[in-house]
Amino acid sequence: MFDALAEKIQSAIGKIAKKGRIDEETLNKGLREIKLALLEADVNYKVVSDFIKDIKEKALGAKVTKGVTAVQQLVKIVHDELVKTLGEKAEPLNLKSKPSVILLIGLQGSGKTTTSAKLAKLLKKQGKKVLLTSVDIYRPAAMLQLKKLGEQISVPVFLEENEKDAAKIAEDALKKAKKEGYDVLIVDTAGRLHIDEEMLKEAKEIKERIHPDEVLFVSDAMTGQEAVNIAKAFDENVGMTGIVLTKLDSDARGGVALSVKGVTGKPIKFAGVGEKIDDFEPFYPDRVASRILGMGDVVSLVEKA
Amino acid sequence: KKTREALNFSVFKGREIDEELFEELEERLILADIGVKTSLQLIDELRKETKKRKLKTSDELLEVLKEKLKNLLSNYAGELRTENSPSVILVLGVNGVGKTTTIGKLAKQLKDKGKSVLLAAADTFRAAAIEQLEVWAERADVRIVKGSEGADPASVVFDAVQSLKARGEDILIVDTAGRLHNKDRLMKEIKKIKKVISREIPGEPSEILLVLDANTGQNAISQAKAFKEITDVTGIVLTKLDGTAKGGIVVAIASELKIPIKYIGIGEKIEDLRPFNPEEFVEELFS
């Protein structure tokens, strides 16, 4: 029943854990193991420190459920706190306008174009009339990539391949969407660094010209410690309403979820779980919490007890 | 245009060596993605060195740390081997790390050195991957062999090798589809591609480059392990170092897996590829 983390904590704590309450000594030893586990899962160092402080307050003196050990109880407290931080349950898209506009932003290679197509297919299945557009005027064959994905899912893709003004393409796409009665316009953008001021300005400009209902920040689940700086810069310089976590089909522990959610406060709405267009699902905080802690059964064990 | 957010290492200047300093240093190493295990190890070694060498100030300590890292990395910095003609470079990595872009940059550099270069578009899976490489071939002014979308990558590689031999060209660079290292079927495909190459040109590929994204955290170790297990990775290319990510994970990879680092990517333009320089890399880590 025990998983790696619980075992590590157990061996760090030794016999003290037999007591009915979580005392300070038990806690400190346990928290060190938890801190290392979170860092190994790529949660940002500063986020970890704050998180551990919170946990300490919550866990000190907590009563241990009958039938489980203090270790299991501690892991459960951490898990629940993680789920809470991650947002309890998946938040749906908030699409109010007609047509509604979804703008995708993020670093190079994070999965924006793929996610655009995945979203289009999802919304189409819900009966919506969807238009895709790419305003990536930089990356070789970026527009063609979206065009091909659009063909795969029979969703029209609006392109202006010779236009050199990204915001203008977005505006033209929106005009078309309005005129032709589309329900949703999805705008794929070029990858950009969070420290490239000119490119951030471009993203902001696109956003201001088309007033998106949702600005989704697309983040790679394998990202390391820099995730907080990246997410923060995009949020401050462009603005976002939600997050999509891609490549969760990797074996990455996905601590980036906690970092990005923690620093922006914006909900994580979807998870990309593969290269295929159907590999897309709502974000499940509890699954990712277990994954970050590298654990399986402890939580359900405590819940059942 | 770009304002690099400095990690501000100056806070470590002119201090006494105490527990707090070690803790802050450890934090700094982890924040650079050096990895928990490797960071703890390094700090441990620093504690010992401090005693042994009777170090007094933080500046001395920092110098020792830098030397350690530089030594470690310089053991695992290497040049590209392309003396054989023909020689083949196989490029691998997970999704979106920068394989195709790196190939475009590399083709240009090799061409500028007077080599005749051929590209093989063996990513037949991702939408418009072939056309993307075609643009790079044009930019670098080199030839490309491609199949149709959905074709067997190994058969594209076979065709490319034949074409290379027929024309007597020097270097073939093979672009492959992004694949996650935890997907068995995709990983096995690499073996098949490699087999085709070594059957047609004994001794090749002379380079199997694993491309890693500097933004990647601990997972890069898992990537490097898995790719190394499936094939003989000869070197690493660390991309996207023009961001703020430090790419410290290569320190962990060098120390744990002993794979040399060959190039760094520092932008999206064709000239944005540099040989890996351990000295500069370490100075950057601490900038």
Ligand SMILES: Nc1nc2c(ncn2[C@@H]2O[C@H](COP(=O)(O)OP(=O)(O)OP(=O)(O)O)[C@@H](O)[C@H]2O)c(=O)[nH]1
């Ligand atoms: N395994 C896996 N691969 C993914 C996922 N999402 C995207 N990818 C792959 O990641 C790579 C990059 O995806 P793109 O959609 O091209 O990324 P992008 O953000 O549009 O890239 P740029 O436009 O260059 O900035 C491609 O190989 C995709 O197939 C995912 O959830 N899982």
Ligand SMILES: Nc1nc2c(ncn2[C@@H]2O[C@H](COP(=O)(O)OP(=O)(O)OP(=O)(O)O)[C@@H](O)[C@H]2O)c(=O)[nH]1
């Ligand atoms: N800033 C920056 N961007 C880079 C660098 N190298 C590649 N990129 C960008 O990263 C994105 C992905 O690059 P690709 O070359 O398509 O990556 P790939 O590994 O071939 O991707 P897949 O084939 O989809 O797995 C593109 O937007 C590139 O322009 C780099 O060194 N710095």
Ligand SMILES: [Mg+2]
């Ligand atoms: Mg794209």
Ligand SMILES: [Mg+2]
């Ligand atoms: Mg590619």
